[in-house]
Amino acid sequence: MADKLPSEFDVVVIGTGLPESIIAAACSRSGQSVLHVDSRSYYGGNWASFSFSGLLSWIKEYQEENNGEEWTAWQELILETEEGVALRKKDQTIQHVEVICYASQDSDEHVEEVGAVQKNPGSVTSASTNDPPDSMVTACSDTSELTTPLSEPEAAREVPDVDVTLGNENHGGDTDCSQSPLEQEKAGNLPVGEDVVDAPKKNRITYSQIVKEGRRFNIDLTSKLLYSRGLLIDLLIKSNVSRYAEFKNVTRILGYQEGNVLQVPCSRADVFNSKKLTMVEKRMLMKFLTFCLDYEQQPDEYKAYEECTFSEYLKTQKLTPNLQHFVLHSIAMTSEESTSTLDGLRETQNFLRCLGRYGNTPFLFPLYGQGELPQCFCRMCAVFGGTYCLSHAVQCLVVDKESGKCKAIIDHFGQRISAKYFIVEDSYLTEKTCSNVTYRQISRAVLITDQSVLKADSDQQISILTVPPVEPGSEAVRVVELCSSTMTCMKGTYLVHLTCPSSKKTAREDLESVVQKLFTPYAEAELENEELKKPNLLWALYFNMRDSSDISRECYNDLPSNVYVCCGPDGFLGNKNAVKQTGMYSCSMSSFWNSALPCAYKPTSGTTSSPKPSLILIFLLKFSQNTLDPSDTLLRNVFSRVLDLNSLSSATEMLWLFPPYLFSQGQHNSLHNRCLIKNC
Amino acid sequence: MSMEDYDFLFKIVLIGNAGVGKTCLVRRFTQGLFPPGQGATIGVDFMIKTVEINGEKVKLQIWDTAGQERFRSITQSYYRSANALILTYDITCEESFRCLPEWLREIEQYASNKVITVLVGNKIDLAERREVSQQRAEEFSEAQDMYYLETSAKESDNVEKLFLDLACRLISEARQNTLVNNVASPLPGEGKSISYLTCCNFN
Numbered sequence: 001m002a003d004k005l006p007s008e009f010d011v012v013v014i015g016t017g018l019p020e021s022i023i024a025a026a027c028s029r030s031g032q033s034v035l036h037v038d039s040r041s042y043y044g045g046n047w048a049s050f051s052f053s054g055l056l057s058w059i060k061e062y063q064e065e066n067n068g069e070e071w072t073a074w075q076e077l078i079l080e081t082e083e084g085v086a087l088r089k090k091d092q093t094i095q096h097v098e099v100i101c102y103a104s105q106d107s108d109e110h111v112e113e114v115g116a117v118q119k120n121p122g123s124v125t126s127a128s129t130n131d132p133p134d135s136m137v138t139a140c141s142d143t144s145e146l147t148t149p150l151s152e153p154e155a156a157r158e159v160p161d162v163d164v165t166l167g168n169e170n171h172g173g174d175t176d177c178s179q180s181p182l183e184q185e186k187a188g189n190l191p192v193g194e195d196v197v198d199a200p201k202k203n204r205i206t207y208s209q210i211v212k213e214g215r216r217f218n219i220d221l222t223s224k225l226l227y228s229r230g231l232l233i234d235l236l237i238k239s240n241v242s243r244y245a246e247f248k249n250v251t252r253i254l255g256y257q258e259g260n261v262l263q264v265p266c267s268r269a270d271v272f273n274s275k276k277l278t279m280v281e282k283r284m285l286m287k288f289l290t291f292c293l294d295y296e297q298q299p300d301e302y303k304a305y306e307e308c309t310f311s312e313y314l315k316t317q318k319l320t321p322n323l324q325h326f327v328l329h330s331i332a333m334t335s336e337e338s339t340s341t342l343d344g345l346r347e348t349q350n351f352l353r354c355l356g357r358y359g360n361t362p363f364l365f366p367l368y369g370q371g372e373l374p375q376c377f378c379r380m381c382a383v384f385g386g387t388y389c390l391s392h393a394v395q396c397l398v399v400d401k402e403s404g405k406c407k408a409i410i411d412h413f414g415q416r417i418s419a420k421y422f423i424v425e426d427s428y429l430t431e432k433t434c435s436n437v438t439y440r441q442i443s444r445a446v447l448i449t450d451q452s453v454l455k456a457d458s459d460q461q462i463s464i465l466t467v468p469p470v471e472p473g474s475e476a477v478r479v480v481e482l483c484s485s486t487m488t489c490m491k492g493t494y495l496v497h498l499t500c501p502s503s504k505k506t507a508r509e510d511l512e513s514v515v516q517k518l519f520t521p522y523a524e525a526e527l528e529n530e531e532l533k534k535p536n537l538l539w540a541l542y543f544n545m546r547d548s549s550d551i552s553r554e555c556y557n558d559l560p561s562n563v564y565v566c567c568g569p570d571g572f573l574g575n576k577n578a579v580k581q582t583g584m585y586s587c588s589m590s591s592f593w594n595s596a597l598p599c600a601y602k603p604t605s606g607t608t609s610s611p612k613p614s615l616i617l618i619f620l621l622k623f624s625q626n627t628l629d630p631s632d633t634l635l636r637n638v639f640s641r642v643l644d645l646n647s648l649s650s651a652t653e654m655l656w657l658f659p660p661y662l663f664s665q666g667q668h669n670s671l672h673n674r675c676l677i678k679n680c
Numbered sequence: 681m682s683m684e685d686y687d688f689l690f691k692i693v694l695i696g697n698a699g700v701g702k703t704c705l706v707r708r709f710t711q712g713l714f715p716p717g718q719g720a721t722i723g724v725d726f727m728i729k730t731v732e733i734n735g736e737k738v739k740l741q742i743w744d745t746a747g748q749e750r751f752r753s754i755t756q757s758y759y760r761s762a763n764a765l766i767l768t769y770d771i772t773c774e775e776s777f778r779c780l781p782e783w784l785r786e787i788e789q790y791a792s793n794k795v796i797t798v799l800v801g802n803k804i805d806l807a808e809r810r811e812v813s814q815q816r817a818e819e820f821s822e823a824q825d826m827y828y829l830e831t832s833a834k835e836s837d838n839v840e841k842l843f844l845d846l847a848c849r850l851i852s853e854a855r856q857n858t859l860v861n862n863v864a865s866p867l868p869g870e871g872k873s874i875s876y877l878t879c880c881n882f883n
């Protein structure tokens with residue numbers, strides 16, 4: 001395995017989050033040689049998804065004391081004419097990690113995830129991944145204050161045999177026992193009523209079952225959905241990266257009102273079939289939504305309210321308070337206090353336009369979790385020759401004093417790797433580089449529960465629920481509930497993600513009140529009153545994640561001009577920020593390409609000489625980092641036109657349709673044609 | 681996509697250390713070529729070959745590692761929805777054989793547990809440089825409950841056999857799990873994924 005890395009590339013990308021991975025794929029696709037490294041042993045950084053044991057190792061890593069260790073060896077390795085910009089040794093983007101286990105724990109049992117292996121976050125930095133899982137839970141930062149894992153001998157006895165997988169238990173002697181995940185996946189896709197699991201009522205799920213079935217979990221650190229007409233979907237289709245992943249449509253939009261979870265009707269059919277709405281309400285809502293679909297055509301309807309907030313505007317419309325609430329929180333998903341009428345209308349329109357493309361809601365969720373997406377772009381990069389190295393840390397960037405440009409990195413082995421461009425994820429930069437940056441924080445909770453927040457005929461529902469702020473000034477909480485057919489949790493459980501901008505000290509303080517509204521801690525769960533019972537909470541994780549989006553480049557100290565920073569995940573539902581910063585928008589500027597940079601992408605006829613993709617790259621990067629000359633009004637104008645929704649669909653086309661001069665013609669033609677056909 | 685002419689579609693994925701001949705095996709089978717010592721194949725995601733078995737058209741979608749195995753950085757998504765895995769080592773390279781347990785652990789973690797795994801010892805044309813005996817490999821494959829075959833991508837020994845046998849097994853496996861397994865319902869690997877995302881069905 002002593003394969004050594006080449007010492008020269010066009011581009012070095014540090015970090016495997018979504019934006020970095022998209023850039024890596026784009027660079028590789030347009031002919032750059034790319035080295036893509038991540039200091040962690042897994043793909044995705046804060047965009048990753050983990051199995052249960054993987055997540056426990058991740059938790060453990062962040063609960064360890066940070067000893068403030070820094071790289072130092074590089075100092076011996078740079079010349080007098082050079083300067084080093086050190087990179088961080090240990091990630092600091094995650095804080096206030098708290099774990100609470102509510103499910104019963106059979107303390108005398110030593111359970112391990114089936115097939116658990118070293119390839120999880122703990123394996124590099126922390127000593128052992130094979131500790132009994134219980135100890136990981138109790139290893140959490142302030143144990144004393146936490147609910148101690150509850151032992152419920154009675155519940156434990158109810159579980160017949162821990163060796164049997166949950167699936168088997170539920171099916172009894174059913175032939176479905178032998179289903180592979182693939183078949184289970186299919187079963188999950190079958191229409192309502194075909195679903196085989198209805199066991200949660202009978203069986204209480206224990207902690208050891210969760211651990212044992214841990215491989216079934218793919219738990220996202222960042223909870224996002226894809227807008228079915230959003231940039232990311234567009235990019236996935238255009239780039240053909242979509243073939244590496246599978247998606248499911250979110251099945252329900254839920255709302256929260258007066259302590260109840262309700263389904264929000266949003267498509268035409270939903271509205272008409274809704275039993276919750278009166279005939280009059282149905283007509284009101286349809287009228288309003290129809291208006292929103294092309295509100296620009298009727299400026300008179302909203303002109304007078306442009307200065308108001310969207311919620312004030314809604315009050316002036318013929319909508320009952322009920323409907324106003326749903327439009328504001330569940331359809332536009334906007335804030336009551338700060339969203340302007342225009343933003344609200346635009347969001348409502350966006351929502352409506354996304355409806356019906358793949359299903360009855362505007363959202364898609366990737367099977368096996370959000371963490372698949374960066375990996376898919378990484379594969380694309382690799383397919384076009386990119387070199388991949390996980391568990392590969394970088395000590396520093398080497399800057400040439402005279403030119404002020406970065407010329408190389410020094411990796412953890414002390415190897416010097418030179419390149420022309422460097423893309424670094426924000427979390428790799430040290431405090432020294434970021435001393436002027438103020439980061440916001442995202443509060444996150446991950447819950448494992450035993451029932452859906454809103455029971456329905458089918459237990460395989462994927463739902464998004466917005467819980468409005470409890471008190472003025474606090475934040476709405478976004479809840480995404482995933483069922484087992486999304487391949488993110490074991491059968492008989494639901495994986496629930498909560499996200500909100502952090503306003504209190506810790507994620508738990510921000511989110512626990514919402515958790516308590518929606519769920520019952522497992523211990524308190526009594527078997528009485530099955531119908532009214534809230535879902536039981538089996539396990540909960542809280543943490544804060546740094547939000548490094550929207551930070552202007554000038555905030556970073558001493559950043560050489562050929563070093564570009566990518567931000568981590570933001571707190572929004574969509575992936576717009578991630579895609580946008582990769583400069584994809586700029587690709588739609590076909591007129592610009594044709595007039596100003598023809599040689600940049602047109603291969604010289606007859607030869608295989610490289611068509612200077614570096615020019616394109618400079619442009620993309622500058623563009624995405626807002627460092628283009630501000631006086632360049634031509635560019636600015638084109639850019640603002642790109643934001644028009646109609647042209648968004650073509651926005652990403654250019655980059656992916658660069659003449660694939662790297663293809664040797666005949667052989668890969670069919671692949672290329674497939675790309676083209678897909679773009680129809 | 682729906683009109684495509686095949687009875688079965690299977691996704692087959694190759695893994696194993698760099699340099700054992702994975703890309704050559706795929707090339708040999710799909711194109712009948714043995715490319716002379718050439719670096720990573722650029723721009724090729726997977727190769728497709730349709731074979732006929734007992735009158736049925738079987739489309740094999742064969743995925744290569746894209747070089748990510750070199751520094752042990754294969755993406756998990758590579759393993760998802762594979763119907764079969766070809767775990768390859770080089771009979772002239774002890775090291776590539778010793779790494780097999782590591783590969784098996786990855787399979788266990790990321791691949792479907794119903795995946796069919798075949799162990800392949802490649803480069804038997806270099807018999808004089810053999811470092812891994814057939815017996816050792818047989819014992820190992822038996823212990824791991826895998827099929828085992830030795831091949832030469834260079835001489836085209838057993839390459840057809842490898843893929844055709846695999847196709848037969850996949851068919852009979854699919855038949856056993858049947859009910860849902862016909863062209864109408866998306867087969868693994870094909871699925872709702874690509875075709876799903878690209879056809880726009882406006883309501």
Ligand SMILES: Cc1cc2nc3c(=O)[nH]c(=O)nc-3n(C[C@H](O)[C@H](O)[C@H](O)COP(=O)(O)OP(=O)(O)OC[C@H]3O[C@@H](n4cnc5c(N)ncnc54)[C@H](O)[C@@H]3O)c2cc1C
Nearest residue numbers: 227229230231232334343346350572574575576577643645
């Ligand atoms: C005040 C406000 C701020 C938001 N900020 C963000 C954010 O920073 N990151 C984020 O991911 N989501 C943000 N959202 C949500 C966002 O608008 C989308 O709902 C979501 O990001 C969809 O992303 P997409 O890539 O799937 O959709 P897209 O197809 O990219 O766009 C969805 C809608 O946003 C509009 N839009 C696109 N670019 C911009 C822009 N630069 N400025 C304003 N509107 C634009 C489009 O015209 C379209 O109507 C915000 C929403 C509001 C109301």
Ligand SMILES: Nc1nc2c(ncn2[C@@H]2O[C@H](COP(=O)(O)OP(=O)(O)O)[C@@H](O)[C@H]2O)c(=O)[nH]1
Nearest residue numbers: 698699700701702703704717803805832833834
């Ligand atoms: N002699 C011999 N060489 C082979 C055979 N298969 C592959 N090779 C050589 O082994 C090297 C690596 O092959 P490649 O297919 O790229 O391996 P990969 O990294 O596993 O994809 C190349 O130099 C091939 O020419 C074989 O069957 N016999």
Ligand SMILES: [Mg+2]
Nearest residue numbers: 702703720747
């Ligand atoms: Mg290869």
